[in-house]
Amino acid sequence: MDYKQLTDAELLDLLKSDDAAAFDQIYDRTASFLLKHTYNKLRNRGDARDLVQDIYGKLWANRATQEIDISLIGFLLTSFRKAYFNLLIHQRVKQEYLDSLAISSTTAADETDYRVRSRQLIQQLEREIMALPKELQEVFNLVRNYNMSYKEVAKTLGISLSTVVTRTGNTKTRLRKKFGGLICFLWAL
Secondary structure, three states, X not given: XXXXXXXXXXXXXXXXXXXXXXXXXXXXXXXXXXXXXHHHHHOOHHHHHHHHHHHHHHHHHOOOOOOOOOOHHHHHHHHHHHHHHHHHHHHHHHHHHHHHHHHHOOOHHHHHHHHHHHHHHHHHHHHHHHHOOHHHHHHHHHHHHXXXXXXXXXXHHOOOHHHHHHHHHHHHHHHHHHHOOHHHHHHHO
């Protein structure tokens, strides 16, 4: 089947039936536009790429139950808008948290304690990552440590884009269960 010839609606129907090639075509068809749009708002390539990858990750994760009653681009832009506002809220909360740490870390003892706890959290995060299955570790390291896009990871590992999305989502879910709200802070370290 030549997926390039299919309409967006036909691709979405195939996506609902777990067709990874349809997902790849949707990504190829729309990712560049969505990334440019996201970068224009964020002015940070790394954050823009992460946000776009999360949007496609949610599209894949919710493929069977997602009801898209507008155009594909309209849906992706709506998803971006929601993710963008969530990111703004997250950044504000993170900044408030960091500001509160700065205020409470006025003495040398407090600062030393903060550094020790930060190192302990990082070590705990590294242990959790090492405890992940090898496939999840590979994808996680390429995405987070080498700043590769999902598509680059898929090409490097010779797996489908949807597999990369699923593995990244599984890793994030496991780490969120273990660290809760601290996971956002750990990425900043």
